Amino acid sequence: MKGFVSSRLHPFANLLLLVGLMLLAVCVAGFLMAVLSNLLFGVGLLEIGNVTNMPDTYPNGWGVSMLTQGVFLFVGFGGAALALPLLTGYTWADYFAPRRPVPLAWLGLALAIIICSVPFMSGLVEWNAKAHFPGFLQEFEKGAREMEDRAQVLTKYLTQFTSFGRFIVGLIVIAVVPAISEELVFRGVIQRNLVQWFGSRHVGVWLAAAIFSAIHFQFFGFVPRFVLGLVLGYLYEWSGNILVPMVAHFTQNGFQIVLLYLQQRQMLTAATFDPDSNEALPWWLQLLSLLITGALLWQLYRHTLRPAADLHPTELRTLSGGGVAAHTTQRVPVVGRTINHDGVDVSKS
Known part of the structure; x- marks a missing residue:
């Protein structure tokens, strides 16, 4: 086209x-x-x-x-x-999902990675929530905490699901819509172009994750959201299909919404799940979570090393004057190689 x-x-x-x-x-x-x-x-x-x-x-x-x-x-x-x-x-398919269709195993593993990472992420949440800025930034820290406290009050009100209908609306607005919209922007466009700009998949993924976390303006939640951005970024780079980070993103938000609804319906006790707590889960559970999550990510990474004829999301097709795909850039399964818009290998990672 x-x-x-x-x-x-x-x-x-x-x-x-x-x-x-x-x-x-x-x-x-x-x-x-x-x-x-x-x-x-x-x-x-x-x-x-x-x-x-x-x-x-x-x-x-x-x-x-x-x-x-x-x-x-x-x-x-x-x-x-x-x-x-x-x-x-x-086309949307060529831009956001050059490697399609994605195997269902990718979607299942993306969901499992997010669920398994919850205990480990709880440790990051607690550490970041208790972090302090240097002395010369005390006024900034005070203002940032006040802003986050106001946001937390608003979030608490919006996540009061007094009916099943409200729960469904909340699931759509808080889990489905961000998973689609934010992944299209941060992974589908921003990460893609940063990878091409710097000629390195790692630089592109890390910069996009930092932008993804910073744009939420929650300084005392920056680190866990940054780590989530890294996971989502590498899932996209490795899978070559935007649906994979979308599923992971939906799972991250949707899992919390479901737990919150169950707690409000008194199907979970406050001892099992406290939505207002930043307290980390036991250290041994965090360690186990880190090991399992790392193993699952390694399995997906190993899959990208296998010979394949699929494009990575940052390898572009070349269009003819009539908008028809005349040829593609070199299709390589090796992670870390980046082809620029002229079809030249500009790898740095």
């Missing part, structure tokens, strides 16, 4: 294009939020800000907040990421 802009743009130009598309998509999302909130809840454009800042003080505060969050992520993030390949002459 033929795009509106060149498919040979420098990765930095692609990232700038993504930013521009996101700004446009956010405007579209704002319009949709205003229309839908007025139709469904009778909340006009000028009231949305007040409702979403203090949803507990409005009768329809929960519904409006969930609606706006879902539309913002799905359209503002996902819509922009989906528009970029079309503008540059690629």
Whole structure:
């Protein structure tokens, strides 16, 4: 297919294009939020800000907040990421999933990795939550903690699932939509272009993970989210299909939502699962979790070393003037090699 802009743009130009598309998509999302909130809840454009800042003080505060969050992520993030390949002459399948179809084992292992990593991640959560900034940054630390405390109060309100219907809405907005939209942006576009820019899969994965964690503006949760970003990034690089990190991302958020709902339904006790606690699980369980998670990741990595004729997500197809795939860059199964947009090996990793 033929795009509106060149498919040979420098990765930095692609990232700038993504930013521009996101700004446009956010405007579209704002319009949709205003229309839908007025139709469904009778909340006009000028009231949305007040409702979403203090949803507990409005009768329809929960519904409006969930609606706006879902539309913002799905359209503002996902819509922009989906528009970029079309503008540059690629299909969604070629851009986000050059290695397809993905074996079901990849999806199952991605889910298992996230579940098995929970105890280990609990240790990172506790350590990061108790971290302190240097003395000259004390005022910044105080402001950051106050901001996170306010966010935690809002999150606690939005995750009060008083009915099964609310639970389903929460699962869609908090687990499904972010898994799709954020993976398209951070792994599908940002990581892809960073890998091509720096000529190294490792640099691209680590930078994308850092951006992924930083953009959430939760400084006392930066490290565990950064580690999650690394796992998601390597799952994408190794699998060559965006569905794999999407499944892992959904599992990460959805598992917590399900546990929270079960606890609220009194199917789990506070001793078993406390949603407000940052306390780590026992050290031996964290160690076992780390070993099992590492073993599962190693199994997936070993799979990428086997000879295959599939493209990695950062190896691009070359399009003819009519937008038809004329040839592809060299297809190599070896992890660590990166082919730039001219088909030249620029490996650094």
